[in-house]
Amino acid sequence: MSRPQWLRLHRYAGLVMALFLLVQAMTGALLLYRGPVERWLDPAGQTSRAQGPAVSAGQAMAAASTAFPDARVTRLFAPDASRATWFAHMARADGEAVYATVDPAGGAVLRAGGLSRFPLEATLQLHYRLLSGRAGMAVIALNGLALLLMAGSGLAYWWPKRNPAKALAIRWTLSPRLVLRQAHRTLGVVAAAFLILLSATGFLLVFPDLVASGGGASPAVVSAAQVDRDLALAQRAFPGAALRDIRIGGDRLTVNFHAPERNARAVHVVPVALAGPRIVSATPAQRNGALWMPLLPIHTGDFLAPVGPPVWLLAALSLAALAISGPLLWWHAAAQRRRAPRKAVA
Known part of the structure; x- marks a missing residue:
């Protein structure tokens, strides 16, 4: 040309x-810089008050559900930094998405609502x-x-x-x-x-x-005790690995653990069948063939951190x-x- x-x-x-x-x-x-920006924009809704006993993943899910009794938690992100919060994705019966942050110290719901209440989640979408x-x-x-x-x-x-x-x-x-x-x-x-x-x-x-x-799996009805039980079961596959998030849908609960030994965004994946319960599989990050796992750290610059x-x-x-x-x-x-x-x- x-x-x-x-x-x-x-x-x-x-x-x-x-x-x-x-x-x-x-x-x-x-x-x-999502985390720091989020906490700077909304310190009341995105920062733990560090008062009260630590809450489990199941307790955080149950607390988020109280904000929207007509919605089911589909994904729960663990705190990823000091003073960060649990972050729950929820879906109503009509498919509307709502969200909530839960204080890991005490379990109070700090912020709840749609995307307009969570500007950085809206930015991601x-x-x-x-x-x-x-x-x-x-x-x-x-x-x-x-x-x-x-x-x-x-x-x-x-x-x-x-x-x-x-x-x-x-x-x-x-x-x-x-x-x-x-x-x-x-x-x-x-x-x-x-x-x-x-x-x-x-x-x-x-x-x-x-x-x-x-589409994705339909939301599932699970109790706080089930979440904690299945998380403990999944943790046995990767002892010592830190929780990144939990996905709840269909007939299973899928636990993603951080895998920094591969890269900053990689995860070990453990699906747990809700009926039983039993571990369906346990995939280490090193054997995970998902395309996003090597690409996401490049796209975010984490492969050259800091x-x-x-x-x-x-x-x-x-x-x-x-x-x-x-x-x-x-x-x-x-x-x-x-x-x-x-x-x-x-």
Whole structure:
């Protein structure tokens, strides 16, 4: 392809997806530090008061259920930091999702409601599915492909025959429009490798869920004692492993334990049959073939911790700047073309 063709491809993909890329960039930047941001935004609802006896997973589930007696807990996340809370996902009979945080010290419900009460959970669902289920996931997948296309076509258009450093220079004495154009080019080239990695891993994370058939397991009715009993049974498979979360649905309770020996996001998985109970299987993280397990730490920057998340934050902010400056440059160019005939007549 010729350079003008690469430029047209880059421009059209950017104009079509600019808004979605901006949303992805800003939500992704927030999610890199979800826990601290959540506790800063809502200290009353997301921070333990550290008063009272420690509550078990079953007690936390039971406490969350008191906030919505007509809903069933489908997933329960354990506290992941000092002063963090239990976080329960619940589903009503009509499918409406509601949430609650429970203080691990004493078991008080600190916050309960829909997504409007949990802005970082809303941010996650906006980032992953645009709050629109499978249709939103399809747009996110297209967004990842578009970003790959834009990064590749932008590099192909820019690639100099010699002296790359000179080709990246910004001449600050030029007009603001030309400075913006050069800054857009330079930022895009410098950030291209990071954006390619983010877009490729993002696409591969969402695509399996997009093409998966069927819905999730139906909510199950379990007691606090059952949850604690099944969790204790699952813990025998991985003694000493810290709980990440519990999923409750269908005929089983699935326990996910942190597996830092593989990576920062990996889990050991133990499904426990509710009838019995009995361990259905016990899959160590090292033998788990789920695609998300090696990809998620790359997408979040955890594979390079502690420097990874700050670098990924800069990449996300760069993407936001590119998503804004690209359409702005096109708008300026289109405005100049509209004015050109009138100048010629004058």
